[in-house]
Amino acid sequence: MNRLIGLACAGMLAASGAFAAGTTLNVGMGSADAGKLDPHVATSTPDKGLLHWMFNGLVRIKPGEASPEFIEPDIAESWTASEDGLTWVFTLRQDVDCHGDYGGIDAADVVYSLNRSANPEQSSFAKDFEAFESVEATGEYEVTIKLKNPVPSLLGMLVPYHGGNIVCQDAVEALGEEYQRTPIGTGPFMFAEYQPQQYVKLVANPEYYRGEPKIKEIFYRYIPSDASRDLAFQSGEIDMIYGKQDQTWSERISKLPGTKVTVMKPGEMSVLHLNMTMPPLDDVRVRKAFAHAINRDAMVQFKGPDVTLAAISPVPEGNMGYTDQVPTYEYSIDKAKALLAEAGYPDGVTIKAIHTTLPGMLSTMEAVQSMLRDAGINMEIETVEHATFHEQIRKDMSQVVHYAAARFPVADVYLSQFFHSDATVNTPTAVANFSHCAVADDDIAGARVATDPVKQAEMWASAQAKIMEEVCAVPVVQSLQLWAWNDRLDLGAEVNGSLNLSPPVTEKAFFKD
Structure with missing residues (x-):
């Protein structure tokens, strides 16, 4: 219970205004509410976008891109593959910590995560992993994946998109059913609070291995009405908006002063x-x-x-x-x-x-x-x-x-x-x-x-x-995908695409003065 109290306190600290002006990001999403926030279960666009900012995979696609040609290390710092493509060995970073006080990520967590992704009783993406013969910890920070047959673009399955999200075993087991509403990851932002049909609040992960985020809190607000969402953006109530997927919206919103629109x-x-x-x-x-x-x-x-x-x-x-x-x-x-x-x-x-x-x-x-x-x-x-x-x-x-x-x-x-x-x-x-x-x-x-x-x-x-x-x-x-944001917000990357269908809000994102 101490872990949950710690996260709740983080949320209360954020809500109390403890963070300096210009470090809170308000996002308007076109959905009535959150679905399931367990990354191995979540299938909807709104949920995948939010989880994108909380989780890592063994590998990732460079922020701002969507093509497999941009795959790069994430929790794994390096990997090798056998000539027949059936055996893959991943060497993990040793400085990746779970949110809260659930400890560091090691090979056991990765094995647990991938086996969980392959389990149809625990995962919406189990079918993707049917070619996996075994996933084993062959060292404290080494994972070996053996395949029954070659898989087209195996690395693509291991990005933090669907089943490739790495979870913390201790957190999943400790939280049980609560995990679907209290996701614990390793990414730049941590879950802090969920208010049904209103918002999910995230706070910066100070121990993030790529560096503490400059954005200190994110309010991911559920605003299903296109008109209401647009008005909130125009008034400055939200800084980033999920757009209506038609050209007239893009043309209209792009005319607002100080606005950046991207087609992803x-x-x-x-x-x-x-x-x-x-x-x-x-x-x-x-x-x-x-x-x-x-x-x-x-x-x-x-x-x-x-x-x-x-x-x-x-x-x-x-x-x-x-x-x-x-x-x-x-x-x-x-x-x-x-x-x-x-x-x-x-x-x-x-x-x-x-x-x-x-x-x-x-x-x-x-x-x-x-x-x-x-x-x-x-x-x-x-x-x-x-x-x-x-x-x-x-x-x-x-x-x-x-x-x-x-x-x-x-x-x-x-x-x-x-x-x-x-x-x-x-x-x-x-x-x-x-x-x-x-x-x-x-x-x-x-x-x-x-x-x-x-x-x-x-x-x-x-x-x-x-x-x-x-x-x-x-x-x-x-x-x-159409998104827009206040051009004071610098995401730290040129945004051409995102598999998770949300802009990459990473540790590099910040508000310009």
Whole structure:
């Protein structure tokens, strides 16, 4: 209990105004509340962004970048790999401390973290780690990972993004269920306080191994209304704002004096997953009609061509293994209606969808709803809070799931998580296969173990073609991440992207006088 009291006191100290002016960062996030703050469970964009500032991995992508080419040491100071790619040895730093008084990070914590990430009862990302044969402490500060088969870009799995977040074993075990609301990491900022539907407060980690942060406290405020969030930013109540994902927002906010707007990679790809087990979507003709009713060009214009890309394949453009050589369904209301009639629905169909209240996603879904209506497809939308949305779609409760996701940019990740049958929702090995797609299993599995890069690329391409032929899902657009902040805030890095979809607030961030 002393550990929790210590953290609470840190929060009280921050709230009391003990920190000097210009050291408090107020962030406005477009969500009604926090979801789960355990980094091995959290899947939503708002939660991943917050956790980004609290946790480290064995390796990381250089702050301000999103491409694997920028991977660099984090908790691991060096590593080696065997010639066959099956054995990896990581040498750890010896100066990494857990938040509070939970001690230093050593090999045992890393082993615990990666085994926890691989456990489906404790992790949302267990599927990613199925190729791990063993993770062992081969020294107090040395960890050896052995693989059953080569993994495309293993280092990408070990960045602090999903399962790569390193947790402190003593903290997780001591806090139990409380850990989901009291995350203890090793990063530049420490959890201090959570006020439901209001904010999470972080304070600087004075023992951070890269140096004590110049920002002393962060209020991560939940403001789901775009208008309210914009007003708070304009009035100076918040310093950094999660933007509405459309071009008009970017153009308008960038005109505010003293404001910096950034368009970050990677884009979250909006995909409409069609549950092929639920009538009428169990008929491929209905799914093809659905695809023909979507006007991607109109969606790009709706969101803004400077901040949006059309999505063609179930793997995002720019990912290793992406191909555009897949079946496509041009926008045609006539073809959509003809397919519905052929399937026995000349008067149209009604389908039901559960959807998040997050404004950026909801506006996309409402635009799709309007397009479908023109083709005789009536999509009834039930809106729920974002955390509830994630919970219900994973219980297989929605005929259509609009999922906007960014993942580590390798084809295997998207294909394995969204389109392999092992990942089907509401099953023991569930990840995010909302459509119950199974047509590309052999290609996905084969590419994962292929040692010939050409053969691997061919299998990935084949998988994408089969998924689109079956219309397991309809890719719509990639929406790049929009953020803005007061230009007095210097993040200490040029921001081109962030896998965690939030700007890199590190120990180097500070407010200029």
